[in-house]
Amino acid sequence: MPPSLRLTFDDGPGPSTPLLLDVLKDASFKATFFVLGKHLAAEQDLAVRMLREGHTLGNHTWTHARPGDLSADDLIEEIEATDALIRAAHRHAGLDAPHAIALRLPYGLQADDPRRVVLDRLARPHAGWTLIVDDWRRPAPDAQTLAGAMLDHVAAQTASGHDAVICLHDSSPRHDTRPATVEAVQLLLGHADWRDAQ
Numbered sequence: 001m002p003p004s005l006r007l008t009f010d011d012g013p014g015p016s017t018p019l020l021l022d023v024l025k026d027a028s029f030k031a032t033f034f035v036l037g038k039h040l041a042a043e044q045d046l047a048v049r050m051l052r053e054g055h056t057l058g059n060h061t062w063t064h065a066r067p068g069d070l071s072a073d074d075l076i077e078e079i080e081a082t083d084a085l086i087r088a089a090h091r092h093a094g095l096d097a098p099h100a101i102a103l104r105l106p107y108g109l110q111a112d113d114p115r116r117v118v119l120d121r122l123a124r125p126h127a128g129w130t131l132i133v134d135d136w137r138r139p140a141p142d143a144q145t146l147a148g149a150m151l152d153h154v155a156a157q158t159a160s161g162h163d164a165v166i167c168l169h170d171s172s173p174r175h176d177t178r179p180a181t182v183e184a185v186q187l188l189l190g191h192a193d194w195r196d197a198q
């Protein structure tokens with residue numbers, strides 16, 4: 001059986017997201033997008049497309065603040081405002097909103113993370129990953145390098161009997177384009193007949 005692979009994209013939607021959706025559609029692959037509320041607010045039509053094409057929207061907060069930069073109350077306000085936009089996108093798409101929206105905090109969750117109190121107050125788990133790809137770097141590594149890192153990771157996970165959950169970036173808090181990410185995903189998905197985990 002082919003390995004179970006989950007692709008997740010943080011920090012969008014952005015200018016590269018439509019191209020990425022085309023690549024995913026060609027491969028019949030469903031992904032999860034951990035969106036920023038501030039980007040989603042300007043991209044409701046794109047959010048409708050994402051949902052209608054079978055992808056999942058997760059919450060990556062509104063502004064992508066660093067750990068400790070916001071009070072717990074302010075961070076909860078950001079998360080709830082982003083949840084509300086995600087639910088609105090489902091309504092616009094004519095789909096039922098999910099009971100639970102996955103939440104991934106910016107910069108990931110550290111052991112001594114001051115935001116753990118927020119997760120506890122909201123009684124929500126943190127959506128992590130098994131590999132974070134350094135496509136967020138400026139400049140980003142080339143697509144071959146990114147795809148190679150993902151293939152190596154999937155092979156290692158498969159060999160040890162584990163699924164792979166890969167964190168990529170379809171934009172940035174500054175609304176960057178991500179051409180290398182789009183090309184790397186195309187290379188990865190063209191490499192094998194992956195079974196997506198959804």
Ligand SMILES: [Zn+2]
Pocket residue numbers: 010011060064105106107
């Ligand atoms: Zn992020």
